[in-house]
Amino acid sequence: MTLPFLLGAAALLAALAPLLGRVLGREAGWPLAAGLAGLGVWLLVAVPPDGRSVRVDWLPSLGVSFALRLDGLGQLFAILVLVIGGAVLAYSCRYFDRGPHADFYGLMTLFSVGMLGLVLADDVVVMLVMWEVTTICSFFLISRSGPKGQASAARTLLVTVGGGLALLAAVVVMIAATGTSQLSAILASPLWGSDPAFATTVGLLIAVAAFTKSAQFPFHGWLPDSMVAATPISAYLHAAAMVKAGIYLLMRFSPALGETLAWNVTLVVVGLLTAVMGALFALQRSDLKELLAYSTVSQLGLLVATIGLGTREALSAAVVHTVAHALFKGALFMLIGVVDHQAGTREVDQLSGLRRSMPFTTAGVVLACLSMAGVPPLLGFISKEKILAAMWDAPGPGWVGPTAALVAVAASVLTLAYTGRILLGAFFGPTLDPAVREGSPAFLAPVLVLAAAGLVLGPGADLIEPTVTAAADAAAALPVGETALYLWPGFVPELYLSAASIVLGLLAIRSRHRVDALLDRPLFPGTAVGALLALRAGAIALGGRVGDLTRADTVRRHLAPPVLAVVALGVLGLVALVPGVDLAAATAASRASDVALVVLIGVGVLGVVVVRSRLAAVAVLGVVGFTMSLWFLALGAADAALTQLLVEVLTVAVAVLVLRRLPRRFHPQRRARTIAAACAALGAGAAAFVGVLALTGRPGISPVGAWYLERAEPETGGTNVVNTILVDFRALDTFGELVVLGTAGLAVLVVLEVRRLVASRRPRLAVPALSPSRFAWDNAVYARVTARALVPLMLLLSLFFLVRGHDEPGGGFNAALTGTAAFVLRALAASSDREGRSRLPAVAMVAGGLLVCVVSGLAGFADGAFLRPLSSGISVLGVSLTSALAFDVGVYLVVMGAVVAALDRLGPLGSSPPDEDEDEPGTGSRRDEVGAAAGGDGR
Numbered sequence: 046m047t048l049p050f051l052l053g054a055a056a057l058l059a060a061l062a063p064l065l066g067r068v069l070g071r072e073a074g075w076p077l078a079a080g081l082a083g084l085g086v087w088l089l090v091a092v093p094p095d096g097r098s099v100r101v102d103w104l105p106s107l108g109v110s111f112a113l114r115l116d117g118l119g120q121l122f123a124i125l126v127l128v129i130g131g132a133v134l135a136y137s138c139r140y141f142d143r144g145p146h147a148d149f150y151g152l153m154t155l156f157s158v159g160m161l162g163l164v165l166a167d168d169v170v171v172m173l174v175m176w177e178v179t180t181i182c183s184f185f186l187i188s189r190s191g192p193k194g195q196a197s198a199a200r201t202l203l204v205t206v207g208g209g210l211a212l213l214a215a216v217v218v219m220i221a222a223t224g225t226s227q228l229s230a231i232l233a234s235p236l237w238g239s240d241p242a243f244a245t246t247v248g249l250l251i252a253v254a255a256f257t258k259s260a261q262f263p264f265h266g267w268l269p270d271s272m273v274a275a276t277p278i279s280a281y282l283h284a285a286a287m288v289k290a291g292i293y294l295l296m297r298f299s300p301a302l303g304e305t306l307a308w309n310v311t312l313v314v315v316g317l318l319t320a321v322m323g324a325l326f327a328l329q330r331s332d333l334k335e336l337l338a339y340s341t342v343s344q345l346g347l348l349v350a351t352i353g354l355g356t357r358e359a360l361s362a363a364v365v366h367t368v369a370h371a372l373f374k375g376a377l378f379m380l381i382g383v384v385d386h387q388a389g390t391r392e393v394d395q396l397s398g399l400r401r402s403m404p405f406t407t408a409g410v411v412l413a414c415l416s417m418a419g420v421p422p423l424l425g426f427i428s429k430e431k432i433l434a435a436m437w438d439a440p441g442p443g444w445v446g447p448t449a450a451l452v453a454v455a456a457s458v459l460t461l462a463y464t465g466r467i468l469l470g471a472f473f474g475p476t477l478d479p480a481v482r483e484g485s486p487a488f489l490a491p492v493l494v495l496a497a498a499g500l501v502l503g504p505g506a507d508l509i510e511p512t513v514t515a516a517a518d519a520a521a522a523l524p525v526g527e528t529a530l531y532l533w534p535g536f537v538p539e540l541y542l543s544a545a546s547i548v549l550g551l552l553a554i555r556s557r558h559r560v561d562a563l564l565d566r567p568l569f570p571g572t573a574v575g576a577l578l579a580l581r582a583g584a585i586a587l588g589g590r591v592g593d594l595t596r597a598d599t600v601r602r603h604l605a606p607p608v609l610a611v612v613a614l615g616v617l618g619l620v621a622l623v624p625g626v627d628l629a630a631a632t633a634a635s636r637a638s639d640v641a642l643v644v645l646i647g648v649g650v651l652g653v654v655v656v657r658s659r660l661a662a663v664a665v666l667g668v669v670g671f672t673m674s675l676w677f678l679a680l681g682a683a684d685a686a687l688t689q690l691l692v693e694v695l696t697v698a699v700a701v702l703v704l705r706r707l708p709r710r711f712h713p714q715r716r717a718r719t720i721a722a723a724c725a726a727l728g729a730g731a732a733a734f735v736g737v738l739a740l741t742g743r744p745g746i747s748p749v750g751a752w753y754l755e756r757a758e759p760e761t762g763g764t765n766v767v768n769t770i771l772v773d774f775r776a777l778d779t780f781g782e783l784v785v786l787g788t789a790g791l792a793v794l795v796v797l798e799v800r801r802l803v804a805s806r807r808p809r810l811a812v813p814a815l816s817p818s819r820f821a822w823d824n825a826v827y828a829r830v831t832a833r834a835l836v837p838l839m840l841l842l843s844l845f846f847l848v849r850g851h852d853e854p855g856g857g858f859n860a861a862l863t864g865t866a867a868f869v870l871r872a873l874a875a876s877s878d879r880e881g882r883s884r885l886p887a888v889a890m891v892a893g894g895l896l897v898c899v900v901s902g903l904a905g906f907a908d909g910a911f912l913r914p915l916s917s918g919i920s921v922l923g924v925s926l927t928s929a930l931a932f933d934v935g936v937y938l939v940v941m942g943a944v945v946a947a948l949d950r951l952g953p954l955g956s957s958p959p960d961e962d963e964d965e966p967g968t969g970s971r972r973d974e975v976g977a978a979a980g981g982d983g984r
Contacts, residue, residue: 047092048099048113048165051123054084055161059154066147073150074138078491081157082131085124094120094515098167098229105910109226114167117515121364122164122293124512125371129285130157132491136379137277139488140386149189153281156182160286164293167228169216176212176254176290180205183287187274194273200577201267205287208257208264212294215250218243228297232522237301244301248308251298252315259291259345262319266573269326269338276382279334283341284375292345292367295352296360300522303355312353313439317452319346324459329564333381333391333471336463337374340417344370347456350449351432354439361517362431365530368509369428369499373416376496380410383484383492384471393466398476403483407472409496416499418464418550419457419543422532424502426543429457434539450538454546461550465557506530601722612728614736642676657711659704667697683854684767691862695944698869761914762925763851771856772929772936776912779932780898783939787891790943794888797950832874839867847937848924857936864937865944872948887946894938901931 058080065073098114115123134153141149159178166172180202188198220226222243223234237244255261260268268288272279282288295312302308323343330336348370351363383406384399385391400407412423419429436453439446483489502509510530534540553560595602649669656662670693677686714722746754753774757766761773771779843864850856868883905913905928915928924930 047097048115051084051088051092052113052158052161052165055081055127055154055158059151059158062154063147063151066150067145070144071138071141071146073146074134074136077150077154078131078133078135078138080131081127081134081154085127085131088120088127089124089512092120094512094519100167102910103168104170107226109170110168111171112167112227113162113165113171114229115165116519117512117517118293118296118364118519119164121368121512121516122289123161125285125289125368126157126160126164129371129375129495130154130281132375132495133277133281133284133379135491136280136382136488139485140275140277140379140382149186149275149277152182152186152189153277156186156281156286160290163290168226169219169228169231170226172228173209173212173216176258176294177209179258179287179290180209183271183282186278186282187271189278190273190275197267197270197273200574200581201271203577203581204257204264204267208254208291211250211257212254215247215254218247218250232298232301234301238304241305244305245307248298248302248305249311251294251302252308252311255291255294255349256315257291258294259288259349260319260342261291261315261346261349262322263573263576265319265323265342266577268342269335270574272332272334272338276334276378276385279338280375280378280382283338283378284371288341288345289367289371292348292352292363295349296363296520299352299355299360299520303521309353309355309441313350313449316346316348316350316353317449317456319343320350320456321452321459322346324456324463325564325568327463328459328466328560329568331393333384333393333396333467334378336393336467337377337381340460340463341374343456343460344374344417347432347453350453351435354435354449356435356438356440357517357521357523358431358438359435360520361513362428362435364513364516364520365424365431366428368502368513369416369424372495372499372502373413373423373425376409376413376492376499377417379492380406380413380496383488386488387484388478388481393470396471396477397474399472399481401476402479402481403472405483405489405493409489409493410472411468412496412500414464414467416503418461418547420461420547422500422503424499424506427503427506427530427532429546430534430539430543433542434534434537437538437542450542454542454549457543457546458549458553461547462553462557462560465550465554469554469557503532506532605725608725608729611732612725614732616732638679639676642672642679645672646676658709659707659711660701660709662711663697663700663704667693670696684765684856684859687854687859688862691859691866694866695862695869698872699947761851761929762916762927763929765850765852765854765856768850768856768933769929771858772851772932773914776902776914776929776932779936780902780912783895783898783936786943787895787939790891790939790946791888793943794946794950797947829874832870836867836871839870840864843867843937847933848930850933851925851927851929857933858940860933861937861940861944864941865948868945868948882949883945885942885945885949887942887949890938890942891946894935894940894942896935897938898932898935901928901935904928904931 058077062073062077065076069076092115094115094117096114096116098112100110100112103109103111130153134150137146137149137153156179159175159182162175163172163179166175183205184198184202187201188195190197216226219231222236222240223231225231257264257267260266268283271282274282320343323339323341323346327336327339327343330339344366348363348366351359351366353359381391384396384403387403387406388396388399390396416423416425419426433450433453436450437446439449507530513530597603646669649665649672652665653662653669656665670689674686674690674693677683677689753766753770757769757773758764761769763769763773843860845860846855846863847857847860848855850860868885871883902912904915905911907913908915912932913928916925919926
């Protein structure tokens with residue numbers, strides 16, 4: 046129960062964080078920090094990384110489980126996520142002003158839950174979900190910073206979502222190739238060694254995903270761009286969260302991909318290029334926070350290149366540097382935040398001599414900077430030595446190791462150079478502003494703990510040696526070995542390389558004015574952010590050009606491609622299928638009633654074609670629909686007949702509502718267009734005929750249909766097979782359709798509301814309902830009298846259909862259509878807009894219906910899976926209380942809310958007359974007629 050407790054406790058903190066933020070304000074960071082840090086310390090001290098795992102069925106039909114596993118690598122990253130997260134939240138208690146910060150604390154703790162789930166996941170689908178949780182949390186956290194933050198968050202989202210798509214592709218390929226989604230089983234698959242194409246494809250996809258999160262070239266621009274976010278957010282992103290997700294992903298797949306050449310070359314080349322490039326860009330920055338951002342880019346590049354070497358020594362070095370980087374980068378970001386908070390700026394040119402007014406801050410910055418620069422005796426020196434040693438001994442041709450090590454030395458020289466820029470520019474030299482004061486002890490304490498940890502863990506590296514060893518062994522997939530951490534490696538190549546980097550770095554600091562002059566110019570013709578914006582603009586422009594091909598108000602432009610496709614398929618079917626069709630068998634089951642219904646449908650279709658009035662066309666089309674309902678009923682498909690009948694009622698009603706805004710008659714068409722439309726219609730009809738003819742007369746029922754008939758009642762307790770398919774067997778499909786329907790309903794609502802706002806405001810004319818001049822639009826008395834009796838009965842009938850749907854024709858969808866038909870009748874009988882509206886909370890119904898569906902689906906976890914049908918064993922008035930019934934209630938609410946919202950916004954059928962700006966010559970507008978009846982001029 047260790048892993049469920051760990052993730053559950055973090056999730057509980059995330060759930061409580063918004064409430065604590067509202068009640069305690071900024072002080073909510075203290076209990077949240079204590080909770081996260083306490084979990085981290087407990088994980089470090091009391092929980093061995095013994096590979097323990099827990100699995101709970103999540104999507105059993107796909108073989109996906111919510112699986113967690115604790116090995117050395119997961120434990121190390123989980124500790125960093127929790128401990129650094131605790132320090133950042135404690136720091137936030139004094140960084141922010143007083144007041145509620147519910148959104149900040151909620152998102153930050155949710156961020157930690159996402160990272161924790163990512164590093165503990167033992168299922169690639171769960172890992173992918175948690176990966177996207179971190180993406181979404183970072184987007185919202187960055188966007189908290191106002192308009193600039195929102196623009197930066199959008200650019201960050203574009204890059205990281207692209208990486209998420211690459212990871213999704215990798216997950217799909219891995220599951221398809223290995224037949225499992227269990228991460229540990231995938232990594233142990235022999236395919237990695239036996240199928241180079243599989244390994245190369247997955248490796249490159251995972252590398253792209255990791256590069257986007259860890260800000261590697263050419264995806265590096267989002268990280269400095271996101272520095273508009275508040276300092277606690279930046280500190281967590283850089284030290285233990287967002288960017289570390291990419292590093293973790295690379296380490297996790299290193300055992301499987303460590304001997305794949307494309308993986309090795311890509312990681313080493315991109316990593317070293319990013320390391321040098323990021324360090325050069327850092328030297329050009331005067332904003333300390335932006336400088337640290339490019340520093341992170343550089344340090345991550347060094348980590349990526351080290352992981353790319355694939356040896357156990359390299360992975361051990363990467364693990365140690367991950368710890369060192371988390372400590373010094375978290376401390377540096379928060380300390381620069383202290384400077385910004387106290388001095389009101391973080392520009393190097395406006396800061397100097399802070400060592401006198403802010404001695405404790407200066408001490409923390411010095412310790413963190415020296416660890417970042419790899420100066421003894423700090424932990425950063427040990428990690429840099431191990432990286433240089435791993436690169437010097439890199440596998441491959443003899444020139445590879447020395448070349449990689451020299452490039453790493455160049456990056457280290459530049460690191461020391463920008464370290465000097467930070468220290469000498471802001472903390473040493475003459476004091477510019479003596480009014481600056483040191484931060485409070487509560488402000489500095491969490492940060493100084495991290496800075497001091499780098500100093501303590503240098504000489505005392507043996508304290509973390511077991512944790513580092515376990516993580517390195519997990520990353521290399523080797524038996525538990527020993528990772529030696531020591532300050533004095535002896536007279537070995539890495540010592541000389543490290544000494545050379547320090548000497549050259551000090552020379553660069555001494556000549557910093559010449560270096561600044563040399564770098565005081567653009568190093569590239571553009572920027573990463575500029576390239577991203579150009580790519581985005583190009584994609585939008587391309588989309589516009591593609592959209593121009595089909596952008597038209599005429600329906601025929603949109604119908605032409607599918608109709609032509611149907612005609613083409615019909616021709617192919619005519620050639621391939623009809624010669625083998627047994628016409629006698631296909632027509633054997635035909636009855637006289639079938640022929641009559643076909644004739645009636647044909648007459649209706651012909652009527653739709655020949656009438657010129659829009660209203661008449663809708664009425665005749667309704668006849669076709671009602672005839673189809675009769676045909677379904679004659680064939681024994683009562684559910685389909687009921688659905689068709691209710692849909693026809695609503696279709697006619699909504700069509701009439703829309704037609705009130707259109708001219709009475711169709712526009713005249715040219716003969717050539719009429720002939721073309723007739724040919725297309727006849728072709729589509731012939732194709733449909735061929736398809737029906739080919740599929741008619743098949744003996745028996747399909748295997749799938751037989752399976753549903755056999756399993757419906759034993760599996761679900763329901764005898765209405767159609768309903769059990771919708772709410773039991775394929776409930777997930779129905780839920781997806783409900784989401785689409787609810788979204789479409791809300792979209793219609795928004796469009797109609799916008800139309801209402803921008804429409805010209807004409808005065809409504811209060812004309813008596815029985816005015817002879819309005820006989821075509823006003824309601825007769827009998828309609829209102831009938832509605833008073835029928836509307837309640839129809840609503841009761843809808844509830845009856847709802848509760849009986851599992852065993853008899855009905856269900857949530859049909860019940861909702863019946864209920865909305867009642868509101869249509871009420872609208873028909875209304876004498877005014879106000880009286881005709883339903884006054885139902887349509888939006889709340891849609892949202893509530895979806896929530897009911899989700900909750901009923903979550904109840905299925907009691908039996909092992911989302912939307913698994915459950916029965917309480919209780920019956921009320923003969924109705925069994927099941928999760929399927931609750932799901933049907935959600936369907937009822939969503940459909941009812943979506944349709945009623947559209948009806949209310951379109952306006953009751955019996956209210957005001959249409960606005961006909963386009964009338965046939967010589968007819969005069971309907972508005973004039975109404976105005977004359979009211980005694981006015983109609984304007």
